[in-house]
Amino acid sequence: MRNFTCKCGNTLYFANSSCLSCGRSVGFIPEQLTLSTCELIEDNVWLAYADNQHYKPCSNYTKYQVCNWLVPLNQEGEYCSSCALTTHIPDLSRQENVLLWYRMELAKRRLLYTLKKLGLPVWRPIPDKPPLRFRFLEDVKEDKYGNELTVKSTIITGHNNGVITLNLREAEDASRVLMREKMNERYRTLIGHFRHESGHFYWDVLIQNSPWQQSFRDLFGDENIDYMQSLEAYYKSGPPANWQENYISAYASMHPWEDWAETWAHYLHIVDTLETATEYEVALLGYETVNPLTNNGAANPEFDVVYEDWCRLTTVLNALNRSMGLDDAYPFVISDRALLKLRFVHDIVQKQLSA
Template identity: 45%
Template structure:
């Protein structure tokens, strides 16, 4: 993510900040200008200190301390471009639910930062009836025998079990599922991958090309899922897949690779914002050296991203080990995985030919 600073005093800020810790100025995020701006009180509205002095108001969810995004004052919408996709939110009379929802929204808003920056479509159900992007944040019913709330995607509806916002519970699941990485942001990035498979691949004229790279998605999904949980990943899976779960079915391979693509470009943008360079001592191999200066959201070639990513992850993984914690990025990018990321990179930037043009 890019770096933000307070226009009133110059203090560096985090994306989620609602008030500058140095000067006390209120802050709001203007999503289409990708600007976190200090604000001046204008009665019922706010005036940004960054850019044109168009009046704004906060998203209706700001009152719950889950959103700091702005809406043009004249807009008929109550909710910002991220919150307007919520269909079901937790019971806010429960304090723990409110805290869990805040964690979910923080992660979801970081996802939307990327979707907007990539100019990807985010249709609501009103705009794409029956297939628009919808979020259901559901708690597990306490009754014995109640159906388990499953995190997943179904025709535009992304469901997240509220339990995933509990760090202890999520870590327990991560260990049980033998996953090296499990975060709220990771869930959002994975599930949105399924959504974009539907609208960019299946409905976007790219299905034949996708099958060449990821395999035949007509394979029975439920049967593939049962086989995965029964038998696990095949031997030598790391030569062709980014994760064990990616081996389940081409749909999951696509969603896992999509999520990692978003991991990479977001982290590289952050590294570039800090002007990070990696130049290890005693390492003559050029592939281990990099100055992170590229525009991670630009078109270019996916190899440019990978050339910056590999030395960066070697460095941060080494830093993590110095702190006695696990690798920040415990994954292997094989040639096959990079080729899959290249497909997603080209899909995102709309540089793939249309199957239907043949």
């Protein structure tokens, strides 16, 4: 993730809605992937210094402060291109839900930033495919007295026909950690959920009925294997004993679709984190870190270069976390087979950029 610069020279971060130095309002311009200092011209009309164009803040920016994206002034509608993708939001009469919704939207915007930089279709129409949409739902049950009570999870995080649904509890740190322990996972994050579920969406868009489908099956397996039977078998017996030899995570062993989604998510982890490292001019063992998201992906380095830098960076990240008594930042070992799958994702993304 890039950092940005205010008109006053102060550093701005992706989530900022104002400059902490000069106090100016700032807004993200998705068409340019830049965060700009803005001047209030009149009610709901902002002038962005980045391009000297007029914008209006997203309605969720002004009403709830859960967004910091801008809308072109001549564009119809009150929502930015990110918030317009969300079809269901939590019950905002519950005050705590506003913060959880903000966390959901922030993680979603980080995902969209990376997808756009990789040249992947998000907003443009995809022939014969449903558009990408998001639902943020919560587990609620009404008792006989009319009171709403939170109960055990009934909202399942997942993807179906272009719609990504996330359980609001994933935005609660304590609930997410509890679920991570219950599921015997070493890694579970909100952005990880978004990246994983987007993988299912892009399997439908990029792999299904495409020239890539046979290559996918050669690497990941036949997706026609019964999904529900695979799911039941996984939760009954767990992953195969040698799963580390073939999969990037235990859950990836459940079904070829999950293998793809886990691999896709890891690829997005890699490119986003490496861009952040280059933004801070990180150099390891005398090597400058490459940026795999340079120029909206048009000048992406070769996969081998990206992976070498990723190995160096995660070795340091894990060592630093251990020094602080924290869990590894990246608790995964990538086998040769899993590496081939990551390369496959890279090749497909590069194909999109050159199309």
